Amino acid sequence: QKSFPQIFRQEGLAQKMAGRILVMRPASLSDFTKSLEQMKVTLLQNDVKLLIVDSVAAFMSSENERGTTGFTQHPLRWALSFLKSIAELTRIPVVVSNQVRSQSNDDGYHYSFE
Template sequence: GIPFGVLTELVGPAGIGKTQFCLKLSLLASLPTNCGGLDGRVIYIDAESKFSSRRMIEIGVNSFPEIFHMKGMAQEMAGRILVLRPTSLSEFTESLQQIKVSLLQHKVKLLVIDSMAALVSGENEQGLPRQHALGWHISFIKSLAEFSRIPIVVTNQVRSRSRDEASQYSFQVQSRDDAVEDPTNFDSHLVAALGIHWAHAVTIRLVLETKSGQRFMKVAKSPMSPSLAFPFYISSSGISLLSDDGIEMTGPQINTIHCQGHSSIINFDGERLQ
């Protein structure tokens, strides 16, 4: 599960399932306690306009049919999720100030920010340094988690690693014949966006990736769990683990982000799942 009172980050390439993860979490937080939920409200900051109420209801109907087939239940669950769509980092900043008040007044049990990288990228285009843009927000979001004692989940994008960055990793060694590696044979050229200061600020980092067509969720950083990888899939019921038994990881594979053999997922209504 996602722990309370800390900042949890989801990192992965587009289409891997970050938003699907957030939708399923939002649904669980809003469900009644007798159904395994938190019986609360959710604030969902949708910076990339990926939130879909139709997809949310689809997940609910297929995951909890006994609840969602009750008259009016789908509308009630949807009404517990407040979706905000800031178009800039400054709008997001204003939203955070309002959210701090709402957390206690409105029985909020989960805050989702999808995605932080999208908000910051707009500021970078205007010439504002990334770390300057993020500094205050890192501190404020962490304080929100500690103050409210609720889970805060933030999604992060990936970017290509530069040649200079790649040389910093000791596990990348040059081949004996000095040949240039074929990128199709080595796909770990992706790193999390937002930089090292952000990486240190998050309490838990979950990496979503694909290897040979199989999706994995890796616990890359956590003070309460060993480094494990869990195979998962996405269906009409949302994101689900194939097994509760994680695969132990060691060395550089903990932090690498693979996107090997990955293709977009299409749901039953023909929509692309993110």
């Protein structure tokens, strides 16, 4: 049986896989774009199988709170376009999540997931 639980019972496999995860935490949208530029070579050199970006909206939200929305629009589009080109060039799947936030006190904007 080749299920995931069975595979992870192999001694040391989970630790080996976890050791291959690279986590980057850019502090701003500009840091994010810089890390993307450096990432292309890293992806190819390390035989990466999946790229996950969580959460693009967090950069947008933090820039909006600082009042720099005019600057934010272009770099965010550039970053998303760059991620698309990375996926096409390297044939690596790219998953981009988008954080959902509500700043309204209106009950119509809040949903219960019970």
